[in-house]
Amino acid sequence: MTSAAGVPFLKGHGTENDFVIIPDPDGLLDLSPTAVARLCDRRAGIGGDGVLRVVRSAAHPEAKHMAAEAEWFMDYRNGDGSVAEMCGNGTRVFARYLERAGLAGPGDLAIATRAGVRRIHIAKNGGDITTAMGRAQLTGPDETGDGITVSVAGHTWPVRKVGMGNPHAVAFVSDLADAGRLLEAPEVRPATAFPDGVNVEFVVSRGTRHVALRVHERGAGETRSCGTGACAVMVAAARRDGVDPRRDGTAVTYTVDVPGGRLEITERADGEIEMSGPAEIVAEGSIDPALLS
Numbered sequence: 001m002t003s004a005a006g007v008p009f010l011k012g013h014g015t016e017n018d019f020v021i022i023p024d025p026d027g028l029l030d031l032s033p034t035a036v037a038r039l040c041d042r043r044a045g046i047g048g049d050g051v052l053r054v055v056r057s058a059a060h061p062e063a064k065h066m067a068a069e070a071e072w073f074m075d076y077r078n079g080d081g082s083v084a085e086m087c088g089n090g091t092r093v094f095a096r097y098l099e100r101a102g103l104a105g106p107g108d109l110a111i112a113t114r115a116g117v118r119r120i121h122i123a124k125n126g127g128d129i130t131t132a133m134g135r136a137q138l139t140g141p142d143e144t145g146d147g148i149t150v151s152v153a154g155h156t157w158p159v160r161k162v163g164m165g166n167p168h169a170v171a172f173v174s175d176l177a178d179a180g181r182l183l184e185a186p187e188v189r190p191a192t193a194f195p196d197g198v199n200v201e202f203v204v205s206r207g208t209r210h211v212a213l214r215v216h217e218r219g220a221g222e223t224r225s226c227g228t229g230a231c232a233v234m235v236a237a238a239r240r241d242g243v244d245p246r247r248d249g250t251a252v253t254y255t256v257d258v259p260g261g262r263l264e265i266t267e268r269a270d271g272e273i274e275m276s277g278p279a280e281i282v283a284e285g286s287i288d289p290a291l292l293s
Contacts, residue, residue, distance in 0.1 A: 005286055006286030006287050006288055006289055007022065007029065007286060007287040007289060007292060008022070008023055008284070008285075008286055008287075009021060009022050009023075009039075009046065009284065009285060009286065009287050010023075010097060010100075010281055010283065010284040011046060011048070011281070011282050011283040011284070012052075012093040012096060012097060012279065012280060012281040012282060013089075013093065013224075013260070013279075013280055013282065014089035014090070014092045014093050014129075014225065014227065014277060014278060014279045014280075015089060015224065015225035015258050015260040015261035015262070015263060015277055015278065016224035016225055016258075016259070016260025016261060017049055017087075017089035017090075017223050017224055017225035017226060017227070017258075017260060018047070018048045018049055018224075019048050019049060019050050019051065019052045019087075019090055019093050020039045020040065020046050020047075020048045020050075020051045020052070021051075021052045021054065021093065021094070021097050021281075022051060022052070022053045022054065022287075023054045023097075023101070024053050024054060024055050024075075025054065025055065025056050025059070026055075026056065026059050027055045027056070027059035027060050029053070029292075031051065031053060031075075031077065031292070032081070032292075033077075033080070033081025033082065034081060035081075035291070035292040035293075036050075036051050036077045036078075036079075036080075036081040037079065037080055037081040038291050038292075039051055039287070039291065039292075040079035040080075045291065046287070048079065049078075049079050049217065049220045049223045049224075050076060050077055050078050050079050050084070050087060050090065050219075050220060051076070051077040052074055052075070052076055052087075052090055052093060052094050052097070053074075053075035053076075053077070054072060054073075054074070054075075054094065054097060054098070055072070055073045055075050056071060056072060056073065057070055057071060057072060057073040057112045058071075060073045060075065062075075062114060063112045066112040066116075066117055067112075069110055069112070069117045070110040070111050070112040070117050071110075072094075072098060072103070072111050072112065073111070073112040073113070074087075074090060074091065074094045074111055074112065074113050076090050076113070076114070078217070078218065078219025078220050079219060079220040079221070080219040080220065081219075082218075082219045083114070084114070084166060084218075084219065085113070085114040085115040085165050085166045086113050086114065086115035086118075086164065086165035086166050086228055087227065087228065088131060088133060088164070088226070088227020088228040088229075088230065088231060088275055089225055089226065089227035089277070089279075090227070091111060091113070091118050091120060091129075091131045091227070092120075092129040092131060092227070092275075092277060092278075092279035093279045093280075093281075094111060095109055095111065095120045095122055095129050095131075095279065096122075096129065096279040096280065096281055097281060098111075099122055100281055104122065105122070106122045106123065106124045106125075107121065107122060108120070108121055109121075109122060113165070114165075115134070115164075115165025115166065116134065116165070118131055118132060118133065118134070119131070119132040120132075128276045128277055128278055129276070129277070129278075129279050130274055130275065130276040131227070131274070131275050131276075132272055132273070132274055133164060133165075133227075133228065133231050133272075133273040133274065133275050134164065134165060134272065134273065135271040135272060135273065136162055136163065136164055136231065136232065136235040136267075136271070136273060137162070137163035137164075138160070138161070138162055138163075138235065138236075138239070147190075148161055148169065148188065148189070148190070148193045149188070149189050150169055150171050150186045150187065150188050150189075150200055151186065151187040151189070152178070152179050152180045152182070152186045152187070152202075153178070153179075153180040155173075155178050157171040157172070157173060157202075158171070159171045159188070159200075160236040160239070160240075161193070162232035162235055162236055163232075164228040164229075164231050164232050164273070165228065166199065166228055167194050167196065167197070167198045167199065168198065168199045168200075168201060168228065168229055168232035168233075169188055169193075169194065169198050169199070169200045169201070170201045170203060170232055170233055170236040171200070171201065171202050171203065172203050172204075172205075172236075172237075172240065173202050173203065173204060174204070175204065176202055176204055176212065176213075176214050178202070179202040179214050179216075181222075182214065182216045182221065182222035183221065183222070185197075185200070185216055185218065186200045186216055188200065197218035197219070198218060199215060199216065199217050199218055199226060199228070199229050199232075200215065200216045201213045201214070201215045201226070201229045201232060201233050202214045202215070203233050203236070203237065205237075206255075206257060209237075209241075209252070209253065209254045209255065210254065210255045210257075211233060211234075211237050211254060211255075211256055211257070212256070212257035212258075213226075213229065213230065213233050213256065213257070213258060214259065215229045215258070217229070224258065224259045224260030224261075225258040225259065225260040225261065225263070226258070227263070227275055227277070230256040230258060230263045230265055230275065231265055231273045231275055233256055233265075234254040234256055234265035234267065234273070235267060235273070237254060238252055238254065238267060245267045245268060245269045245271070246269065246270070246271045248269075249269050250269060251266055251267065251268045251269055252266070252267055253265065253266040254266075261277065261278065262277070263275055263276065263277040264276045264277065
């Protein structure tokens with residue numbers, strides 16, 4: 001993949017959750033955690049919340065078993081170089097790249113992730129992209145999350161534990177400013193609740209079936225948006241409101257405002273979560289190979 005001309009890349013975002021996109025269809029590029037962190041550095045690198053490496057499923061050992069369902073694998077890395085199971089906004093940006101590159105068109109598409117195959121719908125004429133995000137896993141019997149709490153700047157809240165292929169801790173607060181600057185990961189107790197780290201969402205109500213959030217993503221810090229986090233928040237808010245489509249037999253949609261824009265999250269009667277929102281490619285170029293060495 002490397003050459004004197006460098007390594008091709010693109011830059012994209014979904015509701016300002018931004019990514020460095022690296023096309024590597026044959027899986028030839030060895031991206032070390034250090035190289036990923038350099039790429040995502042906003043002063044010394046390109047800058048981004050994470051890296052989306054575009055690899056054919058058949059060419060990646062973690063995705064070969066999904067190749068019959070999905071030609072392309074989203075090899076997602078957090079901004080600190082760590083590997084992540086899923087990134088909801090990333091799936092939309094990944095799909096937008098495939099469309100731009102002529103590898104997919106408007107309509108339905110399947111992509112492979114570490115959390116399994118995700119179904120995508122690309123609207124015509126650059127419209128919103130919808131991702132089928134799977135079903136939420138709620139482990140606590142109520143919104144207290146089995147006694148799990150999160151603390152920031154002297155404030156402590158109970159959280160609801162929600163899995164969306166990656167772990168989330170959702171706290172309902174009276175004011176988003178109470179979460180502080182979120183430069184460091186909030187303190188979650190007990191520490192054993194999330195052995196692999198956790199994304200923490202702070203949520204306020206904006207109206208009927210309308211919420212807003214701020215999020216600290218593990219491995220990235222506070223980001224402008226988190227797709228899986230928006231889905232986790234929607235489910236937690238619905239249960240708080242006494243709504244459960246799997247019980248009620250009727251789909252429900254919440255508007256979720258994130259610092260970088262707005263997402264529409266629907267939970268269907270079968271429990272499947274769908275997320276709709278924008279995705280844009282804003283730049284492309286080449287990376288100096290020295291940045292990856």
